[in-house]
Amino acid sequence: MLSGMPKKSPASPKPPARAPFRLYDLKIVVEKAAGQPMICNHQEGDFFELRGENLSLPAGQTFPIYSLAAVLPLLPAKQRETHPNDWMTTDAVIACPDPHCGGRFRILRTGTSVFDHAAVTAVPLSAPKSSTKSRKRAR
DSSP: OOTTSOOOOOOOOOOOOOOEEEEEEEEEEEEEOTTOOOOSSOOTTOEEEEETTEEEOOTTOOOOHHHHHHHGGGHHHHTSOOOTTSHHHHOOEEEOSSTTOOEEEEEEEEEEEEEEHHHHOSSOOOOOOOOOOOOOOOO
């Protein structure tokens, strides 16, 4: 390069296009099954909320880890739109993992939040793939 010539800078990448998606905000509320005592350390009316990946509890309230472990695997699916006939759409009450406890955890969809793909992951969106045929499960 000749001296005095400006250096050529590498092309800066285009800012990613917005790629919004919507998730349900959830509230998980402790209920008591009729005729069964509450054994674990959760009280009727206790709750926690989930917005995106962030779980929050009211100030000063606790929630047992075993009960939380029973509910957590279902929450990402409950945050997403599901088919009306899918059990994930219709079933919303989870039993406490202690078989002697009358605790139940009702998952409520309380609203929606919009997130942007680039704000929640470093993995870029790929180009849309061509249509693929769905396969039916053999019975």
